[in-house]
Amino acid sequence: MIDIFQNYWPHILFVISIAAGAVAAAHAAMTKEEARAAIGWVGVILLSPLLGAALYLVAGVNRIRHKALATRKSGHRRFDKQIHEHALSPHRIVAEFGQPYGALNRLGDAFTRFYMTSGNTIAMLESGDRAYREIVEAIDGARHSVLLESYIFDNDEIGRRIADRLLAAKARGVEVRVLIDAVGARYSFPSIVNYFRQRGLNARSFNGNVIMGLRMPYANLRTHRKIIVIDDNLAFTGGMNIRESFTTEFAGAESAHDTHFRVTGPVVRDLFAVASEDWHFSTGERLSPIARPLQGAVEPTYMRVVSSGPDGSIExxxxxxxxxxxxxxxxxxxxxxxxxxxxxxxxxxxxxxxxxxxxxxxxxxxxxxxxxxxxxxxxxxxxxxxxxxxxxxxxxxxxxxxxxxxxxxxxxxxxxxxxxxxxxxxxxxxxxxxxxxxxxxxxxxxxxxxxxxxxxxxxxxxxxxxxxxxxxxxxxxxxxx
Structure with missing residues (x-):
């Protein structure tokens, strides 16, 4: 066998190259939804079948969608429309905002997982100083559960401040779960995930095992979401990661700007649904949905959660x-x-x-x-x-x-x-x-x-x-x- 390989290795490599290239090119043509993406990958593969196929395996195959399909087949109905008593009727939106917004609402109903709901409140948190302060206060007031998902959670002064409040919540009996993107977790070293795990808190990385079980940070298919749900009735979301560079307390006049939001009402249920599915995707643990009725605000704000990603909700x-x-x-x-x-x-x-x-x-x-x-x-x-x-x-x-x-x-x-x-x-x-x-x-x-x-x-x-x-x-x- 060794003699055969030594004598015929160029021929063997040629056959493997052609076979791998053909499979990869066919997969790209059959699975890509945009002609430009399919043409691009097929072109790369044709130029160098073996190297192109390897590159396509690493960067071109959407494993997130494959795992989502497997999840649904296993009985977890990931993409069911969330229905609850605060969903708005199209007629109400037309009556208050006019026909164009009624049409826009119908489009949202068709494309998104969630309905527009009434009974919500939303407060703009215009700086990291205020956002992190309110997040810490909310965690300190948690009585039952905290579910946190973030792209970046730095192991810096602000990160450890929030981490220590989460650990304190766990110590008094609150169920605390933390999900941080595998790439975002590496923006600081050592990772805050290790900080949590060393202290016994349930913290996980999102999409860290990419190819054949290897722990390999992947450039694409990241969770860029920032969601914190506390006691099923309060949530934070917006553009702000957890890092001290967004605060004047630590960065001074050089602090970066961002905008975050504090929300209550039925929209919290939908944010929880998004974060809990990401948790299930990463850990296999299914969290019970928020079942109890949520009290609507006296002066309701109409809101809809729009979740998107490289799975069934792409674009x-x-x-x-x-x-x-x-x-x-x-x-x-x-x-x-x-x-x-x-x-x-x-x-x-x-x-x-x-x-x-x-x-x-x-x-x-x-x-x-x-x-x-x-x-x-x-x-x-x-x-x-x-x-x-x-x-x-x-x-x-x-x-x-x-x-x-x-x-x-x-x-x-x-x-x-x-x-x-x-x-x-x-x-x-x-x-x-x-x-x-x-x-x-x-x-x-x-x-x-x-x-x-x-x-x-x-x-x-x-x-x-x-x-x-x-x-x-x-x-x-x-x-x-």
Whole structure:
């Protein structure tokens, strides 16, 4: 056998290469939903069948979707619509907000897992100092359970402060579960997951075992969600990870900005459903859903949880945003740290602007991801030439993800306006139909506009060729940034 391999190894390698390439190319053609993605992977595989097949195995196969299908087949009905007594009827939304928002609500019912509900409250936490303070207070007041999911949970002063409050809650009998993304957990060393485990708290990593059981951080298919549910009646969500750089207490004037939210009411049940399914996916443990009736607020806010990710809810956030842009009549305001929409979203922004809708897009002047910033500069002209207004906001980096339409509809949460959030990450957002809340968001956007400079077409196009060429080269890789 060894003699045969020594004499014929080039032929054997050729046969293995062709077989592996054929299988990988067929899998890509059969499973990819976008022609561009399928063509891209088939092209890579044809250029180098063996190496291309290996690369496709690592970076191209969506194991999350496969595991989700297996989970559903095992009896855990992951994607059932959540129904409860506070779900709003379409007629009520039409009566209060008009036919366009009734149509948008029907679109949300069709694409998302959850209904728009009444009886909620939402408070904006405009800084890390306030958000972490309220989170600590809520954990200290927990009586039964805490379920925490986060992309980044740093092992720093703020991280350990919250970790120690979680440990104290566990010590007094509260059931505490912590789920941190396997990649996000490595933003600090040693990982906060080890800090918890050494002290006996039930902490897990999301999607840490990727290939054949190996513990291998994976660039894609991350949970980018930030959810904390306390005692089934209070939740926190938004764009803020757990790290001291978002506080003036530790970072001072150099602190980054972000926006988080404290919510109560029926929407807590839906946030719990999202986080508990991620927990089940990672651990196999099924948590009982919130069954008891939740008290509605006296002055209700209409809200819907929008969960999306590379499974059965892929592109849900993107579809909701496109639907919202189609009903806009006066103005759209969007704040995002990263703005790299796909062609369909670019067309939706451009179409709204051509209809006479004022579109203001705010991104940081100084970005924390240099390659993403280069790719954004290469794409800005696609919206500016159609009448959208792009603003570079000065000051410290702002990680907020905020969107409002006509001072009525708002969209806040964890999703960035880039391919990673729209296709590759697990995200959770809140769709809010409330003029008072929209006014709060617009005031925050207005404050950022006071420190912003608008980009013109000449600003984008009249720069030296080497700059524009390098940006376009980086932009070609934007689906993977």
């Amino acid at each position: 849900t956030n993107r579809n909701v945003i496109i639907g919202a842009l189609s009903v806009a009549q006066k103005h759209v305001r969007l704040m995002s740290p990263y703005f790299l929409p796909d062609r369909e979203l670019v067309s939706a922004f451009a179409t709204a602007a051509r209809r006479g809708v004022r579109i203001d897009i705010l991104v940081p002047q100084e970005n924390n991801l240099r390659l993403v910033d280069l790719a954004m500069m290469a794409q800005f002209d696609q919206v500016v030439k159609h009448g959208c207004h792009v603003w570079r906001v000065g000051g410290m980096f702002n990680h907020s993800k905020l969107m409002t339409i006509d001072g009525v509809w708002s969209y806040v949460g964890t999703s960035n306006m880039d391919p990673r959030s729209l296709r590759l990450n697990f995200e959770v957002d809140l769709e809010v139909l409330d003029s008072r809340f929209a006014e709060e968001i617009e005031k925050r956007v207005d404050a950022a506009l006071g420190e912003a400079r608008e980009l013109t077409l000449s600003d984008i196009r009249d720069r030296p060729l080497p700059y524009r060429l390098s940006e376009k080269v980086v932009w070609l890789a934007s689906p993977y940034l």
